[in-house]
Amino acid sequence: MSRLKPSATGLKPWLAFGLPLAAVVLVGWAIYWLGWWQQGAVHVVLWQRDLYHALTSAITEIDRAPGVTTWGVLLGVSFGYGVFHAAGPGHGKVVLSTYLASQGGAWKRAIALSALASLLQGVMAIALIAVLVFGLGWLTRQAMASVDQAETVSFLLVALVGLWLCVRSLRRLYRATFAGSAVASEPAALTGRYRFDVVAPRNGTTLASHRPDPFVRSAAPAPGANEQGANEQGADLRGTHEHGAHCGCGHDHHVDPDTASDWRGALLTVLSIGIRPCSGAVLLLGASALLGQFGKGVVAVMAMSLGTALTVSSLALLSVFARDWVQRRLSPMASRHPWQAWVGLAGGALILALGLSLSLAQWQRGEAPGAPLLGSPTAQSTEAPVSGPFTRG
């Protein structure tokens, strides 16, 4: 995959960029004008509704008649519920797309982060019921209300991710401005490494070898570079990149702190998204626990998470591809300039704004809003936060 040549080498750059862009704009405009996207969105809601009904009956059915068929239905419906549940807009997807589009990251990374975030949401739901209901003896309704708290934590973490990305970008800009052109390329080098770290040649200190982007013609590595790159790929894939300064691999180690912080940022992003369990999953687990089917509920929630991962990673891939494509067409030499740090700053600022506005909205909303049916559980328990089972989550 590494030695792909730009397919549009022979075309004039503006044509290579302009034609597909025009096509995309035209198609997008047509879809908008015909109202397809609106119909699509309404249909997603209707499918979500139908799948919820199906999920409820699937759990009940498997309780009555466990078998291959009922298991198949349960897993299929759970998976579908995950796919369509994630198809609606949510802050997690916005955060992840913005993060990937502005901070860089290979498609593998996009998939890994999406899958991790989705699975974490499922695991959180399972942990919530296991700890609160089984461990602490809370009522399912009270456990469901705690999703609200998890949501607040999630929003605050999102703001934290944004703030942290801003600070990092500002530091890079500062260094780029005051430390000369060699360091100015650092953000780009980082991005390039992550995108193609598997084949990244690392045997030089020149700009070209530090930005091993196969799509950039000037980045052709020296013969023999691949070997060294291959030797290192294991370390890089683990994201730890631990080798001593005298290992002879020949590249500057001043990048490493950023690499590590990049991974910390990625994991923090995953955490900020995944810490908020899906309230549908919590309800499913609670109800299945009450039916004495907790194990089956857990399996269903994991299938659900897989479905969610599918949708979220598709979206993440889309944003990565879009970013790479624009980057290739518009700015083959962009690596020499700190503009990527500016984009990183813009992305960080957007995530920060999103996190703050969501937290603020949560804070202004205060305690549980008027639940349609039940304001608060009639149970006299005071040890657990209480609010209606039908509060928004």
Place this chain on the structure above:
Amino acid sequence: MIRSFYRWGSGLLALVAVGLSSPAFAHPHGWVDISVEGVFDEAGRLAALRQQWRMDPFYSQVVMEEMSSLDDGTTMPERLDALGVEIRNNLATQDNLTTITLDGAPVAQGEVRNTNTEVRGDRLVFSFVLPLASPVPMAGHELDYRIFDPTYYIEMVHEANADGSEPLPGALTLAGAPAGCSTHIVKADPDPSKVMEAAMLDKTESGEPNLGRFFAETGEIRCPA
């Protein structure tokens, strides 16, 4: 380079803007199967809507867990009654999730009475009588009602057959109606562009998009002149 930065950045902004502005569709996290009976008085006027709400199995489970966890020496029927009162009080603040119109004009509601809460099979069933503020003459008139959760967190649908395609005959009935009165349940047919419009508006103005109305069924009661 500046140009490419602007374009790249604006593309990113556009992407995020789309993500943010797309309506936060609240899809249902539970549902209620409803059936309604139009109750007429001796003068042939519509006096009340008797409603029965069957909570979905999950929600019923969760509420039953709570009912049985109480340790205050009350009996189950007493607990269910208390629950019914609580639900009634909650609903009272929201017009009982019911809107009624006569020939298109809003009809005022009286106070809910005769609430009853019971467990039937794996479902919690809440029923009540919703009187109209004053009985309305029906001869030659068209009365429509809609029962929905504005936030669409709970979906409210008339009792229907297994695949939900057709409402059951018992979903909307009449008691004591003059001869010739008829009923019909109109399925929701959300207009996508209006749903979108509302989603965007509501989101910026009040925080929560109120989409329930677009997905609500309409019950129609018609009487000949």
